[in-house]
Amino acid sequence: MKILVPAPLTASAFAPFGQVIAVDAAKRHFSINGGNTERYHDLAELDPGPDGKLIVSIFRGQPRTLPFAVEMMERHPLASQAFMPLADEPYLVVVAKPGPAPGPDDLVAFLAQPGQGVNYAAGVWHHPLLALNRICDFLVVDRSGPGDNCDEVSLSTPAMLHLP
Amino acid sequence: MKILVPAPLTASAFAPFGQVIAVDAAKRHFSINGGNTERYHDLAELDPGPDGKLIVSIFRGQPRTLPFAVEMMERHPLASQAFMPLADEPYLVVVAKPGPAPGPDDLVAFLAQPGQGVNYAAGVWHHPLLALNRICDFLVVDRSGPGDNCDEVSLSTPAMLHLP
Numbered sequence: 001m002k003i004l005v006p007a008p009l010t011a012s013a014f015a016p017f018g019q020v021i022a023v024d025a026a027k028r029h030f031s032i033n034g035g036n037t038e039r040y041h042d043l044a045e046l047d048p049g050p051d052g053k054l055i056v057s058i059f060r061g062q063p064r065t066l067p068f069a070v071e072m073m074e075r076h077p078l079a080s081q082a083f084m085p086l087a088d089e090p091y092l093v094v095v096a097k098p099g100p101a102p103g104p105d106d107l108v109a110f111l112a113q114p115g116q117g118v119n120y121a122a123g124v125w126h127h128p129l130l131a132l133n134r135i136c137d138f139l140v141v142d143r144s145g146p147g148d149n150c151d152e153v154s155l156s157t158p159a160m161l162h163l164p
Numbered sequence: 165m166k167i168l169v170p171a172p173l174t175a176s177a178f179a180p181f182g183q184v185i186a187v188d189a190a191k192r193h194f195s196i197n198g199g200n201t202e203r204y205h206d207l208a209e210l211d212p213g214p215d216g217k218l219i220v221s222i223f224r225g226q227p228r229t230l231p232f233a234v235e236m237m238e239r240h241p242l243a244s245q246a247f248m249p250l251a252d253e254p255y256l257v258v259v260a261k262p263g264p265a266p267g268p269d270d271l272v273a274f275l276a277q278p279g280q281g282v283n284y285a286a287g288v289w290h291h292p293l294l295a296l297n298r299i300c301d302f303l304v305v306d307r308s309g310p311g312d313n314c315d316e317v318s319l320s321t322p323a324m325l326h327l328p
Contacts, residue, residue, distance in 0.1 A: 023301070033293055034292070037223050039222075040222040042308060054305075056207055058203075059203055059204075061197075061200060064200075128197035128200065139248050139281075139303055141220060
């Protein structure tokens with residue numbers, strides 16, 4: 001069985017799948033509000049897709065226990081989906097590049113730290129929310145609009161996700 | 165001098181100015197991800213304005229000390245601006261209804277708790293970020309686009325903001 005061990009989440013490692021939303025991933029930042037505030041600017045390629053609009057929601061996820069069997073993946077073909085953790089806990093991200101339904105060997109796992117969000121580009125396969133340690137809230141920016149924007153696939157054989 | 169004492173932030177009290185982004189302000193929530201996750205759905209009226217697009221940024225604010233003299237206000241006439249706290253700290257919100265430049269008696273103050281974000285509707289006067297206790301990060305969803313989207317006004321006399 002395929003063993004998945006998450007790598008640290010960095011902007012460069014995650015680039016094939018979308019963007020990391022974090023101060024140290026900012027291409028540009030500048031001072032505002034008379035010097036009180038630093039603005040880390042435009043951190044994600046938000047994409048509402050055709051006829052869609054962006055909405056903001058909170059996802060409250062139950063924690064997963066490890067090792068965790070990755071048995072399915074999903075994608076949103078029409079639009080991006082961004083997650084920003086509101087709890088001071090790490091979480092896991094499992095992704096695969098856009099294209100045909102992924103197999104276990106196509107999966108890539110990351111361990112995200114508090115203060116690191118992710119924005120999945122349209123069509124990027126990903127596992128649903130993988131909170132750790134306790135119930136965790138995430139701010140989510142995704143699409144509302146017409147059409148079917150969620151595909152799910154079962155993996156032919158599960159992959160087992162372990163902590164490093 | 166006008167004394168401003170913040171009220172608790174609730175969806176109904178804040179309704180003239182925009183929306184509270186919080187699980188207990190959700191009009192609708194439902195289970196997703198095979199029962200793992202509760203989705204508190206579509207919590208803010210995000211408004212990119214004419215020819216604008218929504219972007220996501222992080223604001224890192226220095227804490228304010230109280231009592232604090234409110235000497236100016238600003239507004240974004242073209243679009244909404246949403247703030248979600250990423251730190252486990254309260255913060256202050258000072259607003260005034262859209263319209264002519266506000267005076268001290270037009271100001272309304274709220275004490276926001278961790279887990280409570282705010283979305284200012286287009287044209288709502290508000291004071292820049294008022295973090296408390298320590299340096300605090302906020303996820304911000306606002307507008308990128310052409311045109312001047314920030315008006316600032318000085319108050320004729322300051323208002324003094326105290327904690328309750």
